[in-house]
Amino acid sequence: MGCYLSTSKKVQNPGYEEPNVLASETPFTVSEVEALYELYKKLSNSIIEDGLIHRIFDLFDLKRNGVIDFGEFVRSLGIFHPNAALEDKTAFAFRLYDLRQTGYIEQEELKEMVLALLHESDLMLSDDMIEAIVDKTFSDADTKGDGRIDQDEWKAFVSKHPSLIKNMTLPYLKDITLAFPSFIVRTEVEDSEV
């Protein structure tokens, strides 16, 4: 896969964080946080395959210590909640595509990502054609014409093309308690909090 991919990352050490605290800081309810813990435990036991998904998990690792703890997992998934703010989603997508974390999406980075996707499709396109794809997008998005997309340009581009942050919303998160209902057995929520 593309060279920007980080080394293999595991979700590990399912350290628990107070669900009430996480619920107060994210769009999730305390029950949803507990359901996410079931998902988190499930993921901890599986090694996530190589692929672009590491790029996302890299960004989940807020403390940058190579491990995604439960708090980071919930706070990051909160951005993907249908009720989360669009600005947060837009900003997350920017960080996702800013591969080298320079604060800009550069033409070279975009090309790398397009190549990785085409590689997934086993599609060999001529270099000219790939350049044409990237150039066309840059001519739209890079309004200042300095060869890179900054955060403001990105916001403007996303508001013109809302489909770009479609991946930043997971409708499934609204159903998380139905998808992992076993939390009802293990819940630690006291009734006094009701």
Next chain:
Amino acid sequence: MASPQPPPSPTLSAAATILGKYQILRFLGRGSFAKVYQARSLIDGTTVAAKIIDKSKTVTTAMEPQIVREIDAMRRLQHHPNILRINEVMATKTKIYLIVEFAEGGELFSKIARHGKLPEPHARRYFQQLVSALCYCHRHGVAHRDLKPQNLLLDADGNLKVSDFGLSALPEQLNDGLLRTTCGTPAYTAPEILARRSYDGAKADAWSCGLILFVLLVGHLPFDETNIPAMYNTIKSRNYVFPTWISKPARHIIFWLLDPNPKRRMKLDSLFENSWFKKSLKSQPESMFGLGFNYEQKCLASGSSMNAFDIISMSSGLDLRRLFETTSNEKRENKFFSSKKMEEVEAKVKEVGEVLGFKVEVGKNGAILLEKGKVGLVFEVFEIVAELLLVVVKVVDGGLKFEELHLEDWKIGLHDVVLSWHTELTM
């Protein structure tokens, strides 16, 4: 509080909320396994029903895994218009909260209790909705097993909503009027269950449907005995009387459904061939391009152009949905690139669709819709740059069948216009 009807709840305090998300408004009643309240979401103001299960009283520890399985079953049945939707589950150490759709019209049978029997066309409409919901469940491997009047609710528009799917394993607490016979046996229960034989859930549901149709048309139960053996004998000997106003075809259906022998009993899905049943039957929810058409609306209209970021976001690696899809391995989307002209690709898709026996339509946003049997497909074509198109093929329904039966045919048919197929990684 201007609701004189429901009795006040024993525990309801004025400002009670459920985990800070729902405000409890009023006590609705006691379901078969839970207390039910009307509640309002503090987030978006929607009205819901909250079923509250007291863990300590109602549910033994051994039953909790059972409830977990049942919730899973209910989740799989969410997409039928006549099945009460479950929105979410919440829990504390002592309580489980099932947050479900609020059925504004209340119980169907309180209508009968108030106004007596229904005219045949009305009864038929509820019966059609009931059978449609049950057939949908049976196709998804879930039987209700516990159909009874308080599980038949009405929404604001008077449509039937069947509730409590799969919750039949939970304990019974109730004892009231129409719901039970004098001897206390569940009146709607099939004889093979009464006899404690092992039974087929779908057949037992068919029996209950026969009983419900009888009550809708007649206004009371066909059997009502004071003890179980007497009840059993009455059922076995089909000792019930049709009032004169019941039409012949309706009698036949009831007679076939109330066959005490589950092997001979009429199957619910065969009703769709019955002319009495089919009369003024509304378009089936199974029809993919009608009500049941629930594919995600893309922001991009088919035929529009796609930029480099759109291409990247197709990567399955950026699609976190894979983390949540716990049950199905079905691939819902196939994509291919093409270097032909848009019109040429669209014409080819239609041509291949017709050759393969699909019904072809063009949708509002330019997408090509195809339908054959239980399989529904949507083709959307996007331009990336001149001479490079991306075609997204969505499988709307019958995903597995599509993979098995049709994908290879499509690949062969479209060969001339395809540059390459996009293969998705699965987790």
